[in-house]
Amino acid sequence: MIELRDLTKRYGGVTAVDRLTLTVRPGHVTGFLGPNGAGKSTTLRLVLGLHRPTAGTALVDGQPFAGRRRGLRYAGALLDAGDVHGGRSARAHLAALARSNGIPRARVGEVLDQVGLADVARCRIGGFSLGMRQRLGIAAALLGDPPVLLFDEPFNGLDPHGVRWVRGLFRRLAAEGRTVLVSSHLMSEMEQTADHLVVIGRGELLVDESLAAFTARGRDNGATSLEEAFMDLTADRVDYPTGGRS
Ligand SMILES: Nc1ncnc2c1ncn2[C@@H]1O[C@H](COP(=O)(O)OP(=O)(O)OP(=O)(O)O)[C@@H](O)[C@H]1O
Incomplete structure (x- = not known):
């Protein structure tokens, strides 16, 4: 389980993560979504103790991960595949x-x-x-x-066989009772892989609910897909031109 309480990270004048409070539960694949610069990677790094929070806490199975000896037994992560x-x-x-x-x-x-x-x-x-x-x-x-796994953009660079394999792997890991948190920009992948969604925008929590509840709410508001529901939700949280609803 991953527990964030008022987690905040500021870089100079930029608030990358803004009082995030949420629990990522075991037994699910939780999709972690947000526009570019929303604070997803920073949040994952805070959970892993690679950055120090400005305020608030991040716990992995009840303890801060920073400084934990033999950490790979408690949490495993793919953050930057090029960093080897x-x-x-x-x-x-x-x-x-x-x-x-x-x-x-x-x-x-x-x-x-x-x-x-x-x-x-x-x-x-x-x-x-x-x-x-x-x-x-x-x-x-x-x-x-490990019981807790974090993946930042794991589908990058994978061919269709790889994508399908990763999708199945994440589902199996969750079915084994692990906590699986996956950040991705690929809505189609999230739709097929995640069963719970956390969406952030400009560092703030926007959504923390099941995929089914999120898509149902989007449909009620006229969205025809997860992508459209996401675009509607985050339209005022981006600093660059968007395509809008087609
Ligand atoms: N080391 C750093 N120093 C200064 N600013 C940073 C640093 N790391 C991140 N930021 C800023 O914090 C904000 C959040 O960045 P972050 O990389 O966490 O977002 P993200 O949601 O992962 O984005 P993307 O989807 O583009 O990967 C951005 O405004 C970014 O410029």
Whole structure:
């Protein structure tokens, strides 16, 4: 479970996250949506203790994640698939993470199999496509078999086979009772993957409800799709020209 209480992050004059209070529950895939610059990545980084909040708290299963030893056992995350040492092999990268988190080395082979990278395990990451890097990032998130998983734009760079695989993986992880929080701009993917939605705009919470309730409310207001309901909800929360309702 992830619990945010009045979570706030300011960078100089910019309030990236504004008094966010919400609970992300286990057993669901929670889609985390918002226009560009809404504060999604900042929120994920605050949860993982990579940034310090200006005010408020973020708890992972009842404790702050920052400073937690062997953190990958408690929460796994894919934040930036490009943020890896290109000179290492996939196996060496995962083995180093396993070592520093007290995870048995056998897990490395298991997660490489699970994400479909076993055949290229000894290849340098520098030669990997974006889709392969995404899979490696997902392998790293799964390494510690954690109860809480966070994914920032996990569908980026994946081909249709990869997208379908990720969709199924997230659903399985949630069905196993894990907390799965997925940020994405792809409404079609969220529609098929998430069963709960959190929407933020300019750092503030706009929606925290089931996908079914959100789409039903959108329909009542004349929206014909999740995308349209999202556009209507966030239209006054963007700082750039929008396409509006077609
Ligand atoms: N390290 C930083 N220093 C200064 N401002 C930052 C920093 N990180 C984020 N911001 C600002 O905070 C706001 C929220 O950014 P964030 O990246 O969290 O949004 P996002 O919802 O993930 O956006 P996107 O969908 O474009 O990835 C933006 O105005 C951004 O410019």
